[in-house]
Amino acid sequence: MSASELLRELDSLKDAKTQIEHKISLLEAQLREINLRNDAAPPNGSSSLSYPTNGLTQDMIHRYSRHLMLPSFGVQGQANLLKSSILVVGAGGLGAPALLYLAASGVGRLGVIDHDVVELNNMHRQVIHTEAYVGKPKVKSAAAACHSINSTIQVVEHEEALQTSNALEILSKYDIIVDATDNAPTRYLISDCCVVLGKPLVSGAALGLEGQLTVYNYHGGPCYRCLFPTPPPRTACQSCAEGGVLGVVPGIIGCLQALEAIKVAASVGEPLSGRMLLLDALSGRIRIVKIRGRSMQCEVCGENATFTQQQFLEFDYEKFTQTPLRVPPLKLNLLPSESRISSKEYSEIILKKETHVLVDVRPAHHFKIVSLPKSLNIPLSTLEARLPEVSSALKKEEEDSGVASGSSAQLYVVCRRGNDSQRAVQYLHKMGFASAKDIVGGLESWAHNVDPNFPTY
């Protein structure tokens, strides 16, 4: 068998294994329930008394006993929770812990919407997914995990991207919405839809080592647009894929989102409305600040706002935020083709031992992860100040290889994906390094087209 045949066979076996495991856990849960019921069946001939239990079944009382014993939560809180429905938008770093706790706590109907598949490089934070699900839809994986924790609740799978065209229909089926997404346009879309439908919104976000949490559109409180009427510039919206994130940080915020959703669903405590929690994980600080109330001038929820379902359907969130709803990696094209080489061509330059200098313009902490041999790290932000280093590296290379006078060492520039390298080459051309060329697609292309063993991140 060829490698690809083996891989296909492995994939289909893993598929079958997952399905069987899922079936086993379902059957085991059913069996446990039957056993519980049989254990509880009154012995022959004994009277079948009825006991007042405020509508909770024997199984529920057993499963949720630690909730029921809480004076501030109790039977009423649990009964409210069991009757409630909550939709979690996004089964990523925030959604993963939120879904696990919401399922365990006994939310009656728990929905999850996501269009993505499970990826290994997200598993450091998306703790609901297991390795067996890599490459499979996150929704399937998340629903299976929720079900294996609590087979008595209803888990609803929405395997699609949230858009204006499906948002009203999907969100209207739930009492509470949890925003566990990762981009600005979707956040505006969800908030507006919640205002139009009158649903409370538990909103969380995390990046790097910081997190933020608040509840919008709750009991006359502000909506997302009351706080942020104008979207930020696109360059201010880093994603976890671009900026990195410590896995446990969205984990903490996701748990807090579950907490707020449970409080709203159970009608207990004071939900975090009109206040915002700011987590700075590195310094170990959490601050809770008072934010503005509902803005009279808000275009969506304000006094004179006339934002209808029809307007929602027609609103272009991508244009509004200048960001695509599904974020494709940015692909710049700044240079003429004669100023660019492919990663394959660069590998031949190495083989032929051509005299050259390779400048890697990624940030120093990226360079530490992995780099090409003999590359010189000059981060793009410091290139201006470090131009002399480029000149001297070229000169040294020429001297070392004894290049005949008249010809010179070539200058190549690489980065992670081939955008910053173009910006750098553009600048180098302007500063007199006319022969500078960038490697198209950067290190990702090297891993893809030259050496599959090169680590990507």
Place this chain on the structure above:
Amino acid sequence: MQLTLEFGGGLELLCDSKKIHDVNIEQHNGEDKLIMKDLLSWVRNNLIKERPEMFMKGDTVRPGVLVLVNDCDWELSGQLNTSLEEKDVVVFISTLHGG
């Protein structure tokens, strides 16, 4: 006037990656009070080391930045006209979108 200024949500990258700045601001032109408008231009001139457009737009902060004076949204205290007092803590935080 002694103030503590904090930058978060990525804004600290604009001021040498330092989050907390204890500063002493001298008032000019005989004014004895300092308002947020004055503080913003002071921050822009003295602390912001790169990409000022990521901090300000016009004479206020750029969209997506929350300003908190003593843990309270500046919208509630008069925005640019908020008067500052000795030892106040002013936080500038950029809203996050990741997850």
